Amino acid sequence: MEKKNQAVVTVVGNDTIGIIAKVSxxxxxHDANILDISQTVLSGMFNxxxxxxxxxxxxxxxxxxxxxxxxxxxxxxxxxRSEIFDxxxxx
Amino acid sequence: MINTSEILQTVHxxxxxxxxxxxxxxxxxxxxxxxxxxxxxxxxxxDRITHQAExxxxxxxxxxxxxxxxxxNKRISVSPASLISAACGDPIIVARAMDDAAKATGVNFxxxxxxxxxxxxxxxxxxxxxxxxxxxxxTERVCASVNVASTRAGIDMDAVRLCGEAIKExxxxxxxxxxxxxxxxxxxxxxxxxxxxxxxxFHGPGEGECCINVxxxxxxxxxxxxxxxxxxxxxxxxxxxxxxxxxxxxRVGQLIAREASTRLGVPFGIVDLSLAPTPAMGDSVAHxxxxxxxxxxxxxGTTAALALLNDAVKxxxxxxxxxxxxxxxxxxxxxxDIGMINAARSGALCIEKLEAMTCVCSVGLDMIAVPGDTSAxxxxxxxxxxxxxxxxxxxxTAVRLIPAPGKKVGDEVEFGGLFGRAPIMRVSPYSSERxxxxxxxxxAPLQSLKN
Numbered sequence: 001m002e003k004k005n006q007a008v009v010t011v012v013g014n015d016t017i018g019i020i021a022k023v024s025x026x027x028x029x030h031d032a033n034i035l036d037i038s039q040t041v042l043s044g045m046f047n048x049x050x051x052x053x054x055x056x057x058x059x060x061x062x063x064x065x066x067x068x069x070x071x072x073x074x075x076x077x078x079x080x081r082s083e084i085f086d087x088x089x090x091x
Numbered sequence: 092m093i094n095t096s097e098i099l100q101t102v103h104x105x106x107x108x109x110x111x112x113x114x115x116x117x118x119x120x121x122x123x124x125x126x127x128x129x130x131x132x133x134x135x136x137x138d139r140i141t142h143q144a145e146x147x148x149x150x151x152x153x154x155x156x157x158x159x160x161x162x163x164n165k166r167i168s169v170s171p172a173s174l175i176s177a178a179c180g181d182p183i184i185v186a187r188a189m190d191d192a193a194k195a196t197g198v199n200f201x202x203x204x205x206x207x208x209x210x211x212x213x214x215x216x217x218x219x220x221x222x223x224x225x226x227x228x229x230t231e232r233v234c235a236s237v238n239v240a241s242t243r244a245g246i247d248m249d250a251v252r253l254c255g256e257a258i259k260e261x262x263x264x265x266x267x268x269x270x271x272x273x274x275x276x277x278x279x280x281x282x283x284x285x286x287x288x289x290x291x292x293f294h295g296p297g298e299g300e301c302c303i304n305v306x307x308x309x310x311x312x313x314x315x316x317x318x319x320x321x322x323x324x325x326x327x328x329x330x331x332x333x334x335x336x337x338x339x340x341x342r343v344g345q346l347i348a349r350e351a352s353t354r355l356g357v358p359f360g361i362v363d364l365s366l367a368p369t370p371a372m373g374d375s376v377a378h379x380x381x382x383x384x385x386x387x388x389x390x391x392g393t394t395a396a397l398a399l400l401n402d403a404v405k406x407x408x409x410x411x412x413x414x415x416x417x418x419x420x421x422x423x424x425x426x427x428d429i430g431m432i433n434a435a436r437s438g439a440l441c442i443e444k445l446e447a448m449t450c451v452c453s454v455g456l457d458m459i460a461v462p463g464d465t466s467a468x469x470x471x472x473x474x475x476x477x478x479x480x481x482x483x484x485x486x487x488t489a490v491r492l493i494p495a496p497g498k499k500v501g502d503e504v505e506f507g508g509l510f511g512r513a514p515i516m517r518v519s520p521y522s523s524e525r526x527x528x529x530x531x532x533x534x535a536p537l538q539s540l541k542n
Contacts, residue, residue: 010102080159087346088339089097
């Protein structure tokens with residue numbers, strides 16, 4: 001099976017201005033290409049899921065940069081390889 | 092394409108419901124190290140382990156980072172030390188080499204200080220059992236196990252007696268830390284060769300050079316699923332919900348096992364479908380049983396609830412992995428499960444009930460603290476009872492008792508971390524002395540004659 005090299009970024013927390021811009025900037029700086037974004041704000045809670053192509057990225061440093069950004073703007077930001085979601089929800 | 096709610100469900104399982112991979116355990120054969128020269132034996136074992144497991148911890152950490160799921164323990168299991176030390180004659184050398192290699196590779200435990208004596212004791216087995224107090228009180232990360240019974244061979248009552256005496260001696264030697272040495276010794280019936288969980292892990296004689304075994308966890312996920320999807324529903328719904336959840340958890344275990352095996356260049360062994368609790372809130376097997384409608388774990392109905400849970404976990408998990416093995420079932424270690432701790436503290440859960448529970452779930456009387464004045468014969472007799480359950484039911488059972496010196500019923504011992512804390516439980520005050528003094532073998536039951 002070919003390796004997909006896709007990851008899922010999830011961002012959860014209080015809504016503020018410019019979240020997508022900041023997250024996208026970190027992704028761009030680490031050569032991660034955004035394939036899909038879905039985002040909702042439910043009673044002030046910001047929820048975003050991004051599918052990104054990480055073929056050109058160095059995972060550990062990208063992950064560390066997103067965690068650092070999350071701490072700075074008070075949001076929980078996680079990045080996980082997409083295989084874990086496929087494994088759990090698809091046969 | 093995976094949808095939003097599925098992604099959030101997975102993230103929620105990991106962040107809120109404490110889904111984790113409990114352990115990646117590398118099994119390493121030490122047969123190539125055997126020599127009668129003590130110095131060389133130490134060096135060969137040390138080199139073999141540190142070479143083979145050099146990247147185990149770093150690969151484990153990379154997988155945690157990339158898949159976003161905690162891998163709580165990275166561990167090593169090795170061939171039974173009684174076999175490896177037979178030529179040299181001094182098993183302690185093996186314990187030292189294992190401990191030093193564990194520290195060098197950064198794993199928190201290494202299992203395999205083991206003797207398989209279900210049918211009889213070799214001289215080397217005797218030496219190993221006699222050395223258990225020294226080995227477990229002077230090393231930090233070495234875990235030991237002794238298999239004293241099997242369905243095929245019966246129960247070796249001489250070994251049972253020796254193990255009871257060894258446990259008392261270990262408790263005495265580690266009394267400053269509430270007999271913490273006893274946490275590192277498991278006495279088995281029908282021990283499995285590919286168990287990734289400590290303290291009972293060893294790399295069985297039938298295994299290959301090296302393999303990766305993965306133990307999953309996730310009691311919190313199962314409990315939450317029951318709350319959401321099976322509130323007060325009939326048991327068929329409960330069983331289906333557990334199966335579905337176990338499937339998802341196991342698929343993650345399978346993924347991590349495959350990745351670890353590829354990256355380390357070592358064959359994938361098995362995924363162990365176990366529900367392993369921790370003392371953290373929301374990570375308890377007892378709470379799953381209570382969610383099924385029991386006021387407190389240990390009350391009437393507990394054994395039936397556990398039987399359902401254990402079976403549904405296996406049925407759900409077995410489809411999700413290409414190779415299932417190890418212990419595979421629900422664990423009920425008292426000190427490592429907040430629900431069990433509370434039940435034992437309140438008196439709702441006693442050793443006799445736990446013994447009944449071990450008939451229908453994985454493993455046995457695990458992490459149970461008993462009064463410090465419990466005699467070696469009583470401990471041996473408890474081992475014999477548990478071994479009999481395993482022998483007759485063709486399943487693995489085990490005993491990990493902690494006779495904490497100076498402690499009585501009503502006291503508690505604190506082990507810290509994943510080991511938790513244990514209220515001292517009452518044991519029968521009546522003597523088993525004459526029973527244990529007999530020695531010899533309890534013959535294998537009729538169900539051993541399958542051919």
